[in-house]
Amino acid sequence: MGIQTSDKPLLERVKESEQDKFMQASVAKAQDAQHIKREDSRALLGNWEQWRELGEQIRQRALKYLPDYLEQFSDNVEKNGGDVFFAATEKDAVDYIEKIVKETGAKRIVKSKSMVTTEIDLDKRLLAMNKGLQLMETDLAEFILQEDDWDEPTHIVFPTLHKNRDQVREIFMKLGYEGDNDPMHLARFARKFLREYFLQADLGITGCNFAVADNGMINLVTNEGNADLTMAIPKTQIVVMGMERIVPTMNDAEILDNMLCRSAVGQKLTSYVTFEKGQVAGETDGPEHFHVVIVDNNRSRALGSEFQSILQCIRCGACMNVCPVYRHIGGHGYGSIYPGPLGAVLSPILGGYQAFQELPYASSLCGACTEVCPVKIPLHKLLIEHRRIITDQRHMQHGLNNLMMEAIGIGTGFPWLFRTAVRFGHLGLKPLASKGEVHAENFIKPEGSVKGGPGLVGGWADVRDLPLPPKNKDSFRQWFAKHKANQPQPGDQKANQ
Amino acid sequence: MTIYNREAFLDRLSERLGTPRHQMDKEPFIHRNQLPEETLADLSSDELLDLAKNTSEALHVTFQVTDQTGLPAILDEYLKRIGAGQLILPTEPDQVADYQLQDWIDTVAKERTVKYWDPKADRATNLATSQDSMVAIGFGDYLLAESGTITVPTTPGQGRAFNFLPTHYLSIVKRSHILPRSTQVTKIYDDKIKSGELVTSNINYISGPSNSGDIEMVLIVGVHGPLDMTYVVVNDR
Ligand code: SF4
Numbered sequence: 119m120g121i122q123t124s125d126k127p128l129l130e131r132v133k134e135s136e137q138d139k140f141m142q143a144s145v146a147k148a149q150d151a152q153h154i155k156r157e158d159s160r161a162l163l164g165n166w167e168q169w170r171e172l173g174e175q176i177r178q179r180a181l182k183y184l185p186d187y188l189e190q191f192s193d194n195v196e197k198n199g200g201d202v203f204f205a206a207t208e209k210d211a212v213d214y215i216e217k218i219v220k221e222t223g224a225k226r227i228v229k230s231k232s233m234v235t236t237e238i239d240l241d242k243r244l245l246a247m248n249k250g251l252q253l254m255e256t257d258l259a260e261f262i263l264q265e266d267d268w269d270e271p272t273h274i275v276f277p278t279l280h281k282n283r284d285q286v287r288e289i290f291m292k293l294g295y296e297g298d299n300d301p302m303h304l305a306r307f308a309r310k311f312l313r314e315y316f317l318q319a320d321l322g323i324t325g326c327n328f329a330v331a332d333n334g335m336i337n338l339v340t341n342e343g344n345a346d347l348t349m350a351i352p353k354t355q356i357v358v359m360g361m362e363r364i365v366p367t368m369n370d371a372e373i374l375d376n377m378l379c380r381s382a383v384g385q386k387l388t389s390y391v392t393f394e395k396g397q398v399a400g401e402t403d404g405p406e407h408f409h410v411v412i413v414d415n416n417r418s419r420a421l422g423s424e425f426q427s428i429l430q431c432i433r434c435g436a437c438m439n440v441c442p443v444y445r446h447i448g449g450h451g452y453g454s455i456y457p458g459p460l461g462a463v464l465s466p467i468l469g470g471y472q473a474f475q476e477l478p479y480a481s482s483l484c485g486a487c488t489e490v491c492p493v494k495i496p497l498h499k500l501l502i503e504h505r506r507i508i509t510d511q512r513h514m515q516h517g518l519n520n521l522m523m524e525a526i527g528i529g530t531g532f533p534w535l536f537r538t539a540v541r542f543g544h545l546g547l548k549p550l551a552s553k554g555e556v557h558a559e560n561f562i563k564p565e566g567s568v569k570g571g572p573g574l575v576g577g578w579a580d581v582r583d584l585p586l587p588p589k590n591k592d593s594f595r596q597w598f599a600k601h602k603a604n605q606p607q608p609g610d611q612k613a614n615q
Numbered sequence: 616m617t618i619y620n621r622e623a624f625l626d627r628l629s630e631r632l633g634t635p636r637h638q639m640d641k642e643p644f645i646h647r648n649q650l651p652e653e654t655l656a657d658l659s660s661d662e663l664l665d666l667a668k669n670t671s672e673a674l675h676v677t678f679q680v681t682d683q684t685g686l687p688a689i690l691d692e693y694l695k696r697i698g699a700g701q702l703i704l705p706t707e708p709d710q711v712a713d714y715q716l717q718d719w720i721d722t723v724a725k726e727r728t729v730k731y732w733d734p735k736a737d738r739a740t741n742l743a744t745s746q747d748s749m750v751a752i753g754f755g756d757y758l759l760a761e762s763g764t765i766t767v768p769t770t771p772g773q774g775r776a777f778n779f780l781p782t783h784y785l786s787i788v789k790r791s792h793i794l795p796r797s798t799q800v801t802k803i804y805d806d807k808i809k810s811g812e813l814v815t816s817n818i819n820y821i822s823g824p825s826n827s828g829d830i831e832m833v834l835i836v837g838v839h840g841p842l843d844m845t846y847v848v849v850n851d852r
Contacts, residue, residue: 144831144832147832148832151832163654164654165650165654168648168650169650171647171648172646172647172648172650172651175646175647176646179644182632182634183638183639184628184632185625185626185628185629185632185636186636186637186638186639187639188621188624188625188628189621189625189636192618192621193618195618196616196617196618199616200616201616201617201618201619202617202618202619202621203618203619203620204618204619204620204621204624204625205620206620206623206624206627210620214619256839257829258827258829258830258838259827259829262829262830276828276829276832277829278829278830279832281830282831283830283831283833286830301830301831301833301835302833302835304830305827305829305830305835305837305838306837308838309837309838309839312839313746313839316839317742317746333805333808333809341825341826341827341838342825342826342827342838342839342840343779343825343838343839343840343841344838344839346775346778346779346819346840347776347779347780347839347840349775349817350742350774350775350776350779351742351776353738361628366644367805368801368804368805368808369651369798369801369802369805371801372651372797372798372801373651373798375797376651376796376797383828385822386670386761386762386763386822387759387762387764387797387820387822388822389674389821389822389823389824389825389826389840390819390820390821390822390825390840391764391797391819391820391822392817392818392819392820393804393817393818394816394817394818395816395817396816397816398814398815398816399814400734400770400771401769401770401771401774401775401815401816402732402733402734402736402737402738402741402771402774403738403741403742403774403775403776404769404774404775404816404817412624414624414628418627418628418631419631421628421631421632422631422632422633423631
């Protein structure tokens with residue numbers, strides 16, 4: 119698949135996404151459910167703002183000394199008996215993995231969910247190179263997408279958000295399923311079907327949430343158990359990791375695991391958090407041959423640039439779970455395997471402006487993403503930075519702002535975005551603080567204006583603060599209507615002052 | 616055991632960052648706060664047990680506490696609930712002795728097939744035994760109160776797949792091994808790995824049964840790993 123999932127213009131994709139009412143309802147439901155779980159779990163932990171500062175510090179430290187930590191990690195993997203391949207490009211990564219597949223004579227590969235392998239289009243490339251090869255995605259959602267002719271994921275944590283149970287049933291019927299559309303029955307079928315594959319698998323491919331520099335172990339955070347079977351059964355394991363996944367120590371990984379689980383799914387820890395490396399003497403399962411592929415694939419473009427902080431990302435998906443634009447257009451609307459605010463910042467870096475110059479405009483710049491991010495990435499500021507570059511250096515048509523706004527219903531007389539803000543309140547919920555009720559005002563700076571706020575009312579690229587809405591949780595709409603009535607309009611006297 | 620393409624790759628990153636390599640040790644890394652260590656650190660033993668029970672049960676775990684003498688009866692009752700089927704046990708003689716389980720195992724073996732994860736057997740045999748087992752009874756190393764998590768380092772006698780292939784899973788853990796959070800246990804493992812006291816390729820932190828919300832966000836308990844989970848905490852003081 120690669121990073122880019124569609125070469126249609128953004129506005130066309132948005133229009134297509136709008137037709138998918140099930141997807142829109144699912145995304146809304148997911149956002150609301152995740153909002154409650156995420157905020158509850160963070161509140162229960164307490165001191166969330168300080169946890170964020172710590173998370174940010176760990177990620178910034180890893181990036182600041184990235185070459186040193188990668189060196190330390192690779193030395194330790196080698197000491198533990200594994201191989202490490204540094205892949206500058208996706209081609210380098212795929213070529214190396216193909217070489218291992220050939221050398222080991224692997225015929226049946228099991229994979230656990232990994233965004234970076236989707237990014238380098240690993241599955242399809244391996245299958246194309248080797249006709250006799252069987253390769254199975256074993257995460258339930260990824261399995262559904264694979265069996266649906268490699269459909270695109272729509273979310274980095276919930277890839278099948280756009281599919282309903284009837285569609286899943288139809289997909290499984292092609293594999294021999296005869297039951298009803300009950301999710302439990304469907305999942306049990308997948309369990310049985312995939313267990314057969316697991317037991318005969320000779321090579322496992324996993325991603326890696328964090329790689330521990332000072333002992334060479336990798337850390338995986340999952341819920342289904344498929345990743346652990348992928349690491350237990352086959353004799354060979356290939357770990358594919360983006361180069362920024364590194365952390366200094368096991369405790370740093372564990373701290374981030376706690377933040378990741380709460381931010382992604384509202385759990386204290388997911389069912390399975392695992393630290394692993396290649397088999398040691400006396401053990402009978404686990405990988406005898408352990409390979410780590412460390413992928414750059416244009417991540418280094420962000421290093422030392424104004425975009426470096428995007429590499430702090432721990433792939434929790436929280437930013438898409440609060441994004442009003444994601445809510446409206448869903449994952450496919452972005453045309454990237456990395457959707458939402460994360461994707462709007464990261465995709466142009468990895469895939470270039472040529473392919474993704476429209477994406478930084480797929481944002482209301484409301485700042486909710488920045489507020490919710492567990493490692494304090496200033497997402498909306500990075501989007502503004504992209505826009506600045508696109509406008510200044512690429513002379514892109516400035517009107518895309520307004521076209522996009524119109525296309526998704528923002529910028530009309532009664533902005534859809536604000537209706538959303540009323541309904542959910544959480545768009546601006548200040549994650550930490552709020553011990554009490556959810557207030558729309560929580561996404562407002564103490565001094566009374568939207569944070570760092572590019573104006574919602576004006577143009578996209580304008581950086582203009584909004585006044586403080588009234589202190590209540592139910593009349594954002596009224597506030598907006600009233601406020602708008604008092605606003606100077608283009609051409610009137612006040613506006614020209 | 617080879618590292619490919621490293622120097623050019625890291626030099627390029629260093630150039631992008633605008634800083635030379637090998638500077639890390641000049642700036643020791645000190646966390647800006649101690650929240651991971653401090654959170655829940657002041658709980659008493661009883662409070663830890665209560666919290667562990669509550670969080671575990673919220674994860675659909677059956678949570679039981681017993682004295683040493685009550686353990687066989689709890690395990691009997693558990694197996695009765697699970698029904699017929701092969702039982703797999705770890706080859707951990709010290710733990711079996713510690714929990715005084717040998718007599719109980721001998722009795723159970725008269726009624727159902729009891730197999731072991733066998734350090735002398737090969738991969739295929741241990742995987743097949745685990746796959747054919749209806750139920751696994753294993754030893755947890757620690758129990759984390761905050762998250763309802765048992766931790767299990769892989770050993771020659773209790774392999775990785777032991778924890779994942781059997782349909783039902785029960786973990787026995789000592790009450791004195793209840794810790795507040797993952798921070799404490801990770802520190803223990805980190806220290807033991809570095810000192811050479813713990814030699815393992817894999818450490819599992821397991822919080823309840825496997826689950827998924829991938830189909831319409833409906834929670835399904837039991838996906839690829841065990842369908843259900845029971846923790847038995849044994850008073851050991
Ligand atoms: S950018 Fe932040 S909120 Fe978004 S996925 Fe990454 S870590 Fe999570």
